[in-house]
Amino acid sequence: MRLLTLAVGRLKAGPERDLEARYLDRARGMGRALGLAPVELGEIAESAARRPDARKTDEAGRLAAAMPGGCALIALDERGRSLTSPAFADHIARERDGGRSDLVFVIGGPDGMADELRARAGLVLSFGAMTWPHQMVRILLAEQVYRAMTLLAGHPYHRA
Numbered sequence: 001m002r003l004l005t006l007a008v009g010r011l012k013a014g015p016e017r018d019l020e021a022r023y024l025d026r027a028r029g030m031g032r033a034l035g036l037a038p039v040e041l042g043e044i045a046e047s048a049a050r051r052p053d054a055r056k057t058d059e060a061g062r063l064a065a066a067m068p069g070g071c072a073l074i075a076l077d078e079r080g081r082s083l084t085s086p087a088f089a090d091h092i093a094r095e096r097d098g099g100r101s102d103l104v105f106v107i108g109g110p111d112g113m114a115d116e117l118r119a120r121a122g123l124v125l126s127f128g129a130m131t132w133p134h135q136m137v138r139i140l141l142a143e144q145v146y147r148a149m150t151l152l153a154g155h156p157y158h159r160a
Contacts, residue, residue, distance in 0.1 A: 001096040001103055003031075003039045005141060006066050008059050008109030009134055010043050016135050023142035030149045035096055039145060042066050052111040060114035063106055071102035073121040076137050077113050080124030085158060089148035091123060105141055107134050 011017045028038040044062045047055035067073070072095045083091070095103050106117065118124055127140050150157035 001035060001100055002037045002068075003103050003105070003145065004042060004068070004071075005039055005105045005107070005138065006042045006044070006063050007107040007134060007138055008044055008063070009046050011135055011138055016139060020139050020142045023139070023146045027142070027146040027149050030146070030153055030155070034149055034152050036092070036149065039142070046109050055109065055111050056114040057116075059109050059111075060117040063108075063117060064120075067104050067106075068102040070100075071104045072100045074103065074105045074123045074125055075113060075118050075121035076105060076107045076127070076141060077118055077124050078126050078129065078131055079118075080126035082126050082128060085144060085147050086151055086160070088125070088144055089151040092145075092148050093152055095122075105145075107137050107141070109134060 011020060024039050024041075027036075031038060044059065044066065047058035049055040049058050074091075092103065106113070106121070108114075108117075127137065132140070147158050149155075
């Protein structure tokens with residue numbers, strides 16, 4: 001199954017980008033044996049619209065256009081469900097085992113995510129009730145994808 005992270009905004013060179021790359025490199029080395037392709041990254045520019053609702057709508061349209069048809073979608077949003085790491089790994093495995101060819105993680109911009117995009121998601125996932133900068137969410141997601149792979153592989157990285 002192909003994994004794709006689509007995010008609004010660029011992750012500039014620096015420690016945040018390096019940390020995301022470290023976890024994605026680790027996942028790349030482990031995923032193939034699990035039937036999971038390396039995580040691909042797609043970035044779209046923040047909208048220049050004047051109103052927050054218009055920005056979210058514009059960004060949602062461009063994110064949706066970048067998604068492969070028939071993909072499973074996980075939206076990262078503070079109003080979503082909090083899962084344990086093993087439950088997140090199980091969700092990924094169910095999508096893979098259900099024959100999905102693509103799993104997309106989508107991260108909105110500073111104004112959040114449009115309701116219509118969030119409604120399309122099979123899972124709306126939260127990393128807690130606090131609001132996180134989208135750059136940090138990308139790092140948290142990369143680490144959790146790597147952790148999910150270690151759990152599925154029976155690797156001792158995750159200590160319960």
